[in-house]
Amino acid sequence: MFAPSLNIFAVLTAFFGIYLGFHEAIKGIILNVLSRIIDVEKINPLVLTLGICTFIVITLVIWVSFRVSVLVFFQLGSPLYGIVSCIIPFFLIYKVTQLEKLRGLKTWLILLYGILLCLSPLLKLID
Known part of the structure; x- marks a missing residue:
């Protein structure tokens, strides 16, 4: 009801x-x-x-x-999300001395995820 x-x-x-x-x-x-x-x-x-x-x-x-699909928007917007959420924080951690304690393998994985997010529209072209 x-x-x-x-x-x-x-x-x-x-x-x-x-x-x-x-x-x-x-x-x-x-x-x-x-x-x-x-x-x-x-x-x-x-x-x-x-x-x-x-x-x-x-x-x-x-x-x-x-009639653009929302999924297309997500795929086209993912490089921006990868840059802002993954790549910029990675470089900040390695450039700012106060963030030294955050450096490590997890930080490199975040960079990898950011790169994958930036490459995802190119992977759509392969489909």
């Missing part, structure tokens, strides 16, 4: 969670880039929010109209 409404609310909750996270990430990137050019106080937050919302909606409409 409650299953359909529960499913709808679960999908909406997941969508809005991802939407808000993506919105904040894009807002942070835009503010970071614009702060190098103009003063942050001169940026109208309403215009920024509406611009980001418009960008997200247009991107989603294009995504749905081309």
Whole structure:
């Protein structure tokens, strides 16, 4: 009896969670880039929010109209995830002296996983 409404609310909750996270990430990137050019106080937050919302909606409409699979998105996004989550921390551990205690075999395995994540789109071409 409650299953359909529960499913709808679960999908909406997941969508809005991802939407808000993506919105904040894009807002942070835009503010970071614009702060190098103009003063942050001169940026109208309403215009920024509406611009980001418009960008997200247009991107989603294009995504749905081309019927791109979510799995393709994961495969194309995996190099970014591998760089940010595996390769950059590996180099930080070996460059920052305060992180010396973390060096070892596990760190090299993290680098290996990062490299595999970066190569995964190429492995898709072999399929």
